[in-house]
Amino acid sequence: MSDEVQPGHVRIRLDLSYDGTDFHGWAKQAGGRRTVQGEVEDALRTVTRSGQAYELTVAGRTDAGVHARGQVAHVDLPREVWAEQSGKLLKRLAGRLPRDVRVWALREAPSGFNARFAAIWRRYAYRVTDNPGGVDPLLRNHVLWHDWPLDVDVMDAAAKSLIGEHDFAAYAKKREGATTIREILDFGVRRGADGIIEIEVRADAFCHNQVRSMVGALLFVGDGHRGVEWPRKVLDAGVRDSAVHVVRPLGLTLEEVAYPADDQLAERQRQARRVRGTVH
Template sequence: MADEVEPGHVRVRLDLSYDGKDFSGWAKQREGQRTVQGEIEDALRTVTRSGRTYELTVAGRTDSGVHARGQVAHVDLPVEVWAEHREKLLRRLAGRLPHDVRVWKAEEAPAGFNARFSAVWRRYAYRVTDDPGGVDPLLRSHVLWHDWQLDVEAMNAASAGLLGEHDFAAYCKRREGATTIRTLQRFDWERGADGIVTATVRADAFCHNMVRSLVGALLFVGDGHRGVEWPAKVLAAGVRDSAVHVVRPHGLTLEEVAYPVDELLAARSREARNKRSLGEAGCC
């Protein structure tokens, strides 16, 4: 099991952030594709002067163009490698990594920790502006321009109808063998003093394209093209609706990943590996 660290190794938790604009997502891909995982693994191999690559496990894989402020990963390092480099690892990584990715913390993880399976929730933010003049050029890589005035109150009313545990198949790109049942814990919108409208979306986990699909549906409500009840009706239908637009990735940022207290890490990891069923959960 991935929570069992090989003898002679130490599990290290990495807290990191990146600007996703020039990355082809988190996960390593075919040669020639620049990825966050690839950059960090290359840097680790270089700064530890290792002849092998130490693979990372991440809390949530982000798509091409998606940013992260509070991403978490873990890596299992040989005890001697960790002992030799732990004190200077952050500074050495900062000198080796490109400017659009940074590791802010590297520390020995508690027993049972798994960056992916131990997480209890992930929180994303999606930022959009409806300013008729467009996006501030200094924010253009992190804020979507929506060319219609948005009614934040209507968007919040519609978002409330999606909260709870549901099968989000209507808002996810299906993957073979993967469940689309998720618990949406928070989904709300707020317009800041600068006019930027920020969606905060928190769930135990997200399926592929879920956040960007939810945002796309709610923008249709906000600009008056659909009624407040429409997103919940799409959810209940349980199938992809061609009217649900997957918004562009650059407005999306992974803000935070939360974990339980150390004593519950292993139990949470085991629970998260179980394939979920709404019937078994007695819900809806």
């Protein structure tokens, strides 16, 4: 199954970024809470002067406080609206959107494109510092302070032990009817020249709270509270471990979403929509 664009409409890809500090996540919520989806959809409705609501589909539904540098979404617009507005829509959105969310590109998507289901992987980075003095005030909303010294080499080894296709039930908040099987393609930890530790993970998709839970486990390894083998033992046990803490969202950024070649988009959608089976 793939979603067809309705007759008379055109699918538009949006590339955007946002500072998640003051947002209650990506997805619209009841009760008037401020969300990224809500802000962008409101801006679209205003600048197109259509009075019609256009619903966005996003690659990764980030949680409250999580940032994005490389988020991707799509929206289906009436063809006449796109024809009239396409040349000026980007600048109009820049004038209408709040300063903590930006749309960087708008373009007609190829056939078979779906921001969520056609994606082949998402890459996140979590940033943390163990500087005894704390976090640079200019980075306070983007870097977590860990008040124990961290061994980056041990953390990196522990991260590598989680690469592959596994059932990540031990690191996920279970959702009814959803599988917790995911494939981690890359997982690594490095310290930059500025002393900030970057924990980067790339996977086909992620479960709710999975990245922040895995980071919590790596921090316990890095500061010596657990051994290097512990995160993998937790994974293999298959149940939530009370020692695995879900770290705060402020250090997490969605960096990039990747898609296959245009002629493979529809097939990728079909694959992603299938219910994942068991790991062999």
